[in-house]
Amino acid sequence: MKQEAFASSSDRVEVCEDVDVTNILRILEKHNEDRGGLIAILEEIQGEYGYLPEEALRIVSDRSRRSLVDVYGVATFYRSFSLKPRGKHLVCACLGTACHVRGAPRIVEELKHQLGIKPGETTPDKEFTLETVNCLGACALGPVVVIDGHYFSKVRTSRIGQLLDEARKGFDSAEIGKDKRIFPISVSCPHCNRSLMDETLPIDGYPSIKVNITHDHEEGWLRLSCLYGSHNIAAELDIPGNTVVKIHCPHCGLEILCTSDCSMCRAPMVPMLVHGGGVVKICSRRGCKNHMLDLV
Amino acid sequence: MITLRINGLDVSVEKGTTLLEAARFLGFAIPTLCHMDGLSPYGACRLCVVEIGEAPKAKLVSSCTYPAEEGLKVRTTSSRVLRARRMILELLLASCPQSKTIQDLASKHGIRRQRFKQEYEDCILCGLCVRMCEEQMMAKAIGFRNRGENREIGTPFDVKSDVCRLCGGCMYICPVCQLRCTYNEPEKAICGGCMNLSPPCIEKEPFDDMMCYMDPCVACEIQNNK
Ligand code: SF4
Ligand code: SF4
Ligand code: SF4
Ligand code: FES
Ligand code: FES
Numbered sequence: 001m002k003q004e005a006f007a008s009s010s011d012r013v014e015v016c017e018d019v020d021v022t023n024i025l026r027i028l029e030k031h032n033e034d035r036g037g038l039i040a041i042l043e044e045i046q047g048e049y050g051y052l053p054e055e056a057l058r059i060v061s062d063r064s065r066r067s068l069v070d071v072y073g074v075a076t077f078y079r080s081f082s083l084k085p086r087g088k089h090l091v092c093a094c095l096g097t098a099c100h101v102r103g104a105p106r107i108v109e110e111l112k113h114q115l116g117i118k119p120g121e122t123t124p125d126k127e128f129t130l131e132t133v134n135c136l137g138a139c140a141l142g143p144v145v146v147i148d149g150h151y152f153s154k155v156r157t158s159r160i161g162q163l164l165d166e167a168r169k170g171f172d173s174a175e176i177g178k179d180k181r182i183f184p185i186s187v188s189c190p191h192c193n194r195s196l197m198d199e200t201l202p203i204d205g206y207p208s209i210k211v212n213i214t215h216d217h218e219e220g221w222l223r224l225s226c227l228y229g230s231h232n233i234a235a236e237l238d239i240p241g242n243t244v245v246k247i248h249c250p251h252c253g254l255e256i257l258c259t260s261d262c263s264m265c266r267a268p269m270v271p272m273l274v275h276g277g278g279v280v281k282i283c284s285r286r287g288c289k290n291h292m293l294d295l296v
Numbered sequence: 297m298i299t300l301r302i303n304g305l306d307v308s309v310e311k312g313t314t315l316l317e318a319a320r321f322l323g324f325a326i327p328t329l330c331h332m333d334g335l336s337p338y339g340a341c342r343l344c345v346v347e348i349g350e351a352p353k354a355k356l357v358s359s360c361t362y363p364a365e366e367g368l369k370v371r372t373t374s375s376r377v378l379r380a381r382r383m384i385l386e387l388l389l390a391s392c393p394q395s396k397t398i399q400d401l402a403s404k405h406g407i408r409r410q411r412f413k414q415e416y417e418d419c420i421l422c423g424l425c426v427r428m429c430e431e432q433m434m435a436k437a438i439g440f441r442n443r444g445e446n447r448e449i450g451t452p453f454d455v456k457s458d459v460c461r462l463c464g465g466c467m468y469i470c471p472v473c474q475l476r477c478t479y480n481e482p483e484k485a486i487c488g489g490c491m492n493l494s495p496p497c498i499e500k501e502p503f504d505d506m507m508c509y510m511d512p513c514v515a516c517e518i519q520n521n522k
Contacts, residue, residue, distance in 0.1 A: 054453055067459075069439030072452035076441040 019055040028063055038074055042081055051082045079133055087122040087129040089167045092146040096135030099142035107143050110157040184226050187272035192252035203232050212248040215239055231289055241287040264290040300368040315359035315370055316344055324372045327401055329471055330422035331360040335431055338423045345380050347371045356380055382407060391417045397471040419449055425466035435459050438466060
């Protein structure tokens with residue numbers, strides 16, 4: 001009788017959505033130390049899934065000799081971790097002292113009203129999650145609202161509707177051209193120095209970078225956005241996320257590869273020469289967003 | 297050895313001894329709530345405050361966590377200490393007025409009024425149960441979670457813990473809930489120990505083997521009434 005009300009923990013793991021054990025193990029291995037590094041591990045898992053799935057935490061505790069109580073304690077201690085799936089867009093309003101006196105409660109009210117949810121909740125359409133924090137360290141600019149990692153200062157209630165609309169469309173598309181961190185580059189092959197730029201199929205409104213890839217014995221082209229900071233691509237082959245591809249120059253056919261590995265996922269990095277001097281390196285793992293630019 | 301002076305008496309103690317241990321060695325009573333021999337000091341309740349140093353730099357510290365220092369002057373019952381202790385007790389009483397342990401301590405310290413709103417919390421976050429479970433039962437079934445005003449004790453994901461030994465140690469030691477066996481109200485259980493009963497004690501004889509702290513126990517009463 002009573003027992004049925006309490007699903008035993010092992011049942012619950014099965015109903016949990018798909019968490020790839022090998023994936024979690026890969027993350028654990030990267031931080032292969034016994035203690036310490038727990039926050040980094042959890043951050044990475046959250047980066048992958050958008051939240052911390054129960055099964056993932058159980059695997060972490062199992063495989064890294066930490067007790068589940070400790071892992072769970074850390075995961076619930078920090079606001080930046082979430083144990084519930086979050087919406088596509090994360091809206092985070094500061095309710096710290098400075099923002100508070102500058103009118104943050106009204107901003108939160110307006111957000112609650114427009115989204116129809118309370119802080120900590122996600123809209124039914126899974127678009128927005130609303131959260132509050134206590135100080136983001138930008139007090140002079142309060143009230144501060146952070147949407148998908150973009151900071152907005154001195155926010156007024158009248159601006160909220162517009163901000164949410166922009167978020168829906170995606171800031172990345174809205175801000176290209178305005179945002180100085182996103183700018184176009186032209187690149188060429190490090191072996192034959194011929195240009196890789198291709199105007200026949202523009203991405204983000206700029207000529208794309210065209211290379212050939214091999215994956216699973218198939219060959220095809222891959223076009224990358226030439227905007228540094230944009231991750232938009234077009235590809236002939238359907239590459240599943242998390243696979244490492246080989247990249248060749250379409251002119252000389254040599255594989256483009258460098259000796260250094262990605263600092264985030266350990267896949268090989270792909271170097272390309274930037275016109276005007278410098279090298280840009282991108283990670284060869286599909287889905288890994290690591291890239292570096294060294295201008296000379 | 298370290299020599300310090302407690303309430304005017306010199307005492308020599310081993311390095312690493314806490315002020316509480318030193319004072320108790322000399323026979324000075326200091327009330328404690330979150331301290332228990334056999335568990336690591338935690339310093340959560342602050343009830344064991346003492347005053348150290350000389351005016352005007354004297355300060356209040358929790359004696360259960362403060363290690364003895366050479367030449368330190370300690371006062372365990374100065375008026376400042378007593379005032380602080382009464383305030384702490386009054387606050388504890390306001391958060392858990394139903395706790396017999398806290399009621400007793402309050403009455404012993406002459407608290408005759410309640411200036412604060414009574415909250416009827418079921419936990420003062422003293423951490424005794426967590427340390428009991430980890431250090432004496434080697435189970436680590438329950439722990440702290442969340443933070444700030446949401447901080448609470450529980451099992452991960454709020455499901456019955458796989459590693460709980462159902463020993464009842466956590467409930468036995470708790471100064472607030474003084475829960476007995478929660479067999480008939482499992483949703484109130486902290487550790488969920490009784491949630492998967494069929495009580496082991498009912499099925500197995502002899503009962504003594506159960507390593508159980510619970511007394512009285514609802515399950516046992518059911519058994520006896522049969
Ligand atoms: S009953 Fe379970 S949670 Fe409580 S102390 Fe024993 S092992 Fe720990
Ligand atoms: S449940 Fe009891 S023993 Fe555990 S922290 Fe709370 S008050 Fe202390
Ligand atoms: S007396 Fe029996 S039912 Fe009660 S806590 Fe102990 S083992 Fe559980
Ligand atoms: S109070 Fe909002 S940034 Fe500090
Ligand atoms: S007994 Fe020292 S702080 Fe609780």
